[in-house]
Amino acid sequence: MNVISNNKWIGQRTIRPDGADKVTGRAAFAADTNMPGMIWGKVLRSPHPHARIKSIDTSKAEALPGVKAVVSARDIVDFPVDKSVMLGIQDMRWMCRNVMAREKALFPGHPIAAVAATTEAIAAHACELIEVDYEVLPWSIEIDDAIRPDAPILHDFLTFEGKPSNIAGKLEVKKGDIEQGFREAEVVIERSFSTRPVHQGYIEPHACLVSVGADNKTTIWSSSQGQFMVRAMTAYLTGIPQSDIRAIPAEIGGGFGGKTIVYLEPLATLLAKKSGRPVKMVMTREEVMRATGPTSGSKSTVKIGAKKDGTIVAAQGTFWLQAGALPGSPIRGAVGCSFSPYDIPHVLAVGFDVLSNRSKVAAYRAPGAPIGAYAVECVLDELAEALRMDPLELRLKNAAKQGTKAAFGPVFPRIGYIETLEAAKAHPHYTAPLGKWQGRGVASGFWFNAGGESSAQVNITEDGNVVVTTGHPDVGGSRAAIANICAELLGIDYKRVSVLIGDTATIGFSNLTGGSRVLFASAIVVTQSTDKIITTLRERAAKIWEIDPEAVKWENGAAHPASPNAGQFEPLTLAELAAKAPVMGGPIGAGVQLNTEGAEGGFGTHICDVEVDPELGIVRVIRYTAVQDVGRAIHPGYVEGQIQGGVAQGIGWALNEEYIYNKSGKVDNPGFLDYRMPVCSDLPMLDTVMVEVPNPKHPQGVKGVGEVPLVPVMAAVANAIHNALGKRFYSLPMSPPVVLEGMEDPEIRQAAE
Amino acid sequence: MSELRYLAPHTLDEAIAAFAAAGSAARILAGGTDLLVQMRSGAVKPGLIVDIKKIAEMTAIEQTADGGFRIGAAVPGAVLSEHPRFGRAWPGVLEAVNLIGSTQVQGRASAGGNLCNGSPAGDSVPALVAAGAMVTLQGPNGRREIKVEDIPAGPGRTNLLPGEILVSFTLPPRPKGASDAYLRMIPRTEMDIAVVGVGVNLTIKDGVCTAARVGLGAVAPTVLLVEAAAKALIGSKLDDAALKAAASACSAACRPIDDKRGTIVYRTKVAGVLLKRTVAIAAARAREN
Structure with a gap:
């Protein structure tokens, strides 16, 4: 791994700039x-x-x-x-x-x-x-009811295959020849799954x-x-x-896309x-x-074919996602991400956008990708079992790597998926003993990540400190990470850098916080702005010393004369140059606006242990390790927090969260009491392993980290339950009544004995 | 826009007079952890709130002359748990009271409020039913004492007469070898409402169960006293056959509904499972007394 280790601020767990305000109640939220x-x-x-x-x-x-x-x-x-x-x-x-x-x-x-x-x-x-x-x-809530031939149509003007329909769209991702692929397969597993809509649950x-x-x-x-x-x-x-x-x-x-x-x-x-x-x-x-929100409920069918040696030759997925009452479900995430961790010659993924009489979905952490991964990663688990292969070995054998062409289009550059699998395999968790009614599951996941438009303005104050303004609401630590980067580049204490989020009148256009794009994109514009400032500072020092700017270097927060003038002048600090600014050319500051490119996808591999209470049907996650290729962790505490947050949300999605509708088509549990997100005591410490494979297209190696950690979770939990009971559940949530009903399967007790 | 009056009298007589005079527009406020939530959601719009926390009798915990306990209806869970002797005598009642809401809510929520809220899923109620607790009521026509299990009339309804206020709970003295326990099933580990709740109170002498009471919550319109389950336990050594019979009696007593919190099938099965587990805890405690 190519980890940069000699940084002073990048990679430090600095105190978060918004921390004191948040713990003392001074932070102003919208209702304040x-x-x-x-x-x-x-x-x-x-x-x-x-x-x-x-x-x-x-x-x-x-x-x-x-x-x-x-x-x-x-x-x-x-x-x-x-x-x-x-x-x-x-x-x-x-x-x-x-x-x-x-x-x-x-x-x-x-x-x-x-x-x-x-x-x-x-x-x-x-x-x-x-x-x-x-x-x-007349109305319909569920997918099957909405796509029946006699279903009540929400929008007469929307047609599918020539007829008014509640299918608002179709998206297909293709690679190779799927029929040829399945002809080559020696083992084929095909299964169907369903998931419920879940809310982002921002407080x-x-x-x-x-x-x-x-x-x-x-x-x-x-x-x-x-x-x-x-x-x-x-x-x-x-x-x-x-x-x-x-x-x-x-x-x-909290937003999580919502x-x-x-x-x-x-x-x-x-x-x-x-x-x-x-x-x-x-x-x-x-x-x-x-x-508001939520993300889609879904039904899907996934079919994967492999050779007896574990080489996957064909993969097909059909994903029906609920849009709510107006078009726009995240089918792109489901069809684009599901098979992307794997190098598969023949792929066909099809998504359908299905309308029904429920609230319009909004983005939720890697929209669509967790739905697809749940189905795909469960089928892979069954495939590994059928092939008598270790599930991580099966994934390693087929892992995408540099040069793999993803079905959704791009050829991957240097990526860190294999590293996540190897780290998971080597982790003590993977071989730790399990007790009765306990089981272990693994799953992987991929998210595109995004770049896009960002603006930054970096200004040097008269007393030689720094104010950075960017245009993205900070949902996951972007202010702390930007302070680390700016302090690193300028060679000053990070406490001298204040990072603010500008309003639409005070900073240039910046696309929204989403797609795990913010630190990737804002680090680029902040880096370029800071580089411009360093150039100005060197020019100012050169002017004072009456030497060539090329003969001035910037180090440790000060301008130093370089060869041929090395040692001839005392260094000029940022504070000294700021003080001289009025007479040496005016205020010091720089702004950059860019449509950033080069955001590379992120991969994660998770290990989950569960324990099932066989008499009550309660599943508890008792150990969890999430491994992720994070590019470069600019602020490791925040990266870990993002990973843990994604896992917590995924465990809720897997085990308890669902909208319950009454007979008149209304949500019957519109509150946190009966819409059961996990509380702290429901979760064990969520362990994280950050694998750092720097993004070669980013000045600090940054990759988006916020969405990947939700993608593998439901499959990891489902695979662990299967491992504990010898029985698989094909629908979410795997809540106590569902699991207890499943316990009646006579084979279960034998499997667990 | 309707007007809301708030009174915080220092005597029970004042409270009853105001409460009775205001009729159905009045609500009693103890901890307020149900009432304020209901008001905020628009479910109730009282014209008068009578806060009973300034009435000494309502917030007192006393040990009675015979060794029992009298607990004011507005005593918060947190205060009860800090009492030096109550938890040793009635660990099951205490753990049930302490399950009402989060740590923060415990600073306010009371067993009296939990009972008067009339929810079949109230956590403290099955434990108090198992304990054989009596409640003291006072109204315009004076005081009376009735059994805890006779208070609930149905979801959200009680058998309190107009103008009556729940004053206190009385728990009987503890013989040697007696203890109790409460368990509930919730999908999460906390911050949830019981899908099934079971309170068991029993006495063990020379390895034989000599007395038992079983309270069962969230499986019928009101919390149930399951006498058939108690009968199955009394006289037994709490062996597998007795436990199985008591569990079956609990399942048989269930008259649940399918709702967002659980299904009929699930609640019926779980009632039996929890009975066995609750008996095991209560018995282990009893053997140490």
Whole structure:
């Protein structure tokens, strides 16, 4: 491994810049901002899974004392359904219908109207006074119901194979000749799986405060994964030009992909504009659970063929992903990532985007990839068993490496997948003894990672310290990592570097925080900005010393004369050069804006031990080791935290998390009590192993690390349960009632004895 | 917009007078860990809240002359767990009370509130039923004492008369060889609601179970006293046959529903499993007393 070890700050577990504020309660999240004259906005939501909106009468609500404004779909800019207008991964045709129901209410919780009033209680009461005439329509929630020939169609204008359909899209990834591949196979395993939609589960509900001036100048404070996304979406949906909107990112209380989209900001903007008062909106947890996120539920079939020696020759996957009520499920992640850890000559992966009457899905940590990996990695486990091979050996034999052409297109450069397998195999966990009713499973996973647009401005203060401004909300430690990099490059203590997240008016366009892109991309623009500053500092020193700038080197936070002038002058520190700035050419600072390229995919391999309570059906994860190729860990504590966080979410997805629907098509568990994410005591210490294979296309070797760790988890847990019981579960979650029912299989007890 | 009044009287008489006068619009506030959540969700909109925490009798823990305990209805779980003797006498009741909510919630949540909330899944209730606890009620027509198991009337409903307030629990004295235990099944390890809860209180003399009571929660509209399970245990040495019979009696007593927290099949099976496990813990404790 090519680990850079002589760095002073890169690779250090420095104190996080946002830490003190967060533990003392000083950090300002979106709901913490208030303004004089502020009023409150509330949303009226559809009680029906599917209904035509025949009329909306808001007159009684408007007449209620204290009500200052009411808005409905007619106030939102319409994007006709026949013309796609993309903004990032979102299509504005669907966004305008998601923030406010237009022709039809498409899921329980779908916004119908919004009210702003002097108190939250008045706004809520006013919502009850709005009279909506619904024509209730038949509905479907589950995939099988939505794709039946007689299924109620959500959108007549969407067709599949020439007919109106709830299948909104199809995506295919192909390599080689799949039929030829299976003809060559000597062992073939084909299995079907299903997973439930799961919510991102961020602790902070969506919230915003919006103020619109008499001249339409608009300020938005909100919690999101991208202030520029908030600005653009709000501009599109309200008709206010982007230049008139200033979106200020609040400290974010978790996003995991679920805050790459807007729900409240356009509504609050329109309410503020109509009322002339600042409008604050904060979702309840119930609203979050009914009307935001989650990621897709799915069904899938995976078929893998191999030679008797373990060489995989063909792999086929069909993945049906729920989009919710408007198109856009992450089929790309499922079809693109599932087989990517392996060098397979013949691959066919097909994804279908399926509509039904549930809330529109939002991104969730490696969108689509965990769904695909769950199926693929479980089938690989069965294949290893059929071939009597160690499951890590099977993966090693077929592992993708430098030069492998991935089915989704690219040829891999130097990647670290094999290193993760070898580290897992060598880890003491892999050979530790297991007790009764205990089992061990392994699984791997891949995520694309992303680059894209980033901007940075690095300024030297008059007292010789550094302020770095970037444009990405910090969800996983980007501020700490950027401080480490900037301190390293300038050769100064990291405490002298302050890293801030600019708003849309104070920093250049930066794409949202997502795709594990932020540190990859912002490190590039910060590095280039800092390099420019170092050039300026050398020029300033050269000017003072009256020598050639090429004869000045920057080291340990100071300019030093280099040959032929070495030793002739005392070094000039950053502070000294900053003090001389006014007379030596002016302020010192540099900014860089780039569309960054070279983000390389990430791989992880996980080992999971479980213990099953055979009488209660409870599965507990008792040991977990996650190995990941992290490129270069700029701040190892944060990298470990990202890995542990992904694993924790995956264990929840595997064992307990699910939306439970009642008979009228409504979510019956819209809160954290009955939507069971893991609590601390549910998990063992989650061990991490960081394998560092630096990204050759990045100045510090950075690869995205935040999403990969969710990808292998459900399969690792499922494989461990199979190992414990000799029985496999093909659906998630593997919750106590499901497992206990499965325990009736007479072979189980024998297998465990 | 409706108005909300808040009173925090220092005497029970004042509390009852205000509570009775306000009728169905009034709610009693002890720890508030159910009431405030219900108000926030919009499920209840009381016109009057009577906070009983300033009434000395409601927050006192006393050892009675016969060696039993009297516990004020508003005593928080955290306070009960700090009592020097209660937990040794009634470890099962204490562990059940301490399962109401998180550590933070324990600073407020009380057994009285847990019982009056009327949830079939309240953790402290099966343990108190097994303990044979009596409750003291006081209302406009004076005081009365009834059994804990006679309080719940159905999900969210109790047999308290209009204007009545739950004042305290009385637990009987402990003979030698007596102890108790409570176990619940939850999918997580904490911060969850019982899918099944079992309280067992028993006395062992010379290796034979001489007295037993079994309380079963979350498997019927109210918490159940399962006399058939107790009968199966009494007179036995808690051998496999007796445990199996008691487990079957628990499963047979179940009248559960399928809901988001568990299925009929699952709850029925688990009731029997938990009975066996709870008896084992209670018996081990009893043998040490």
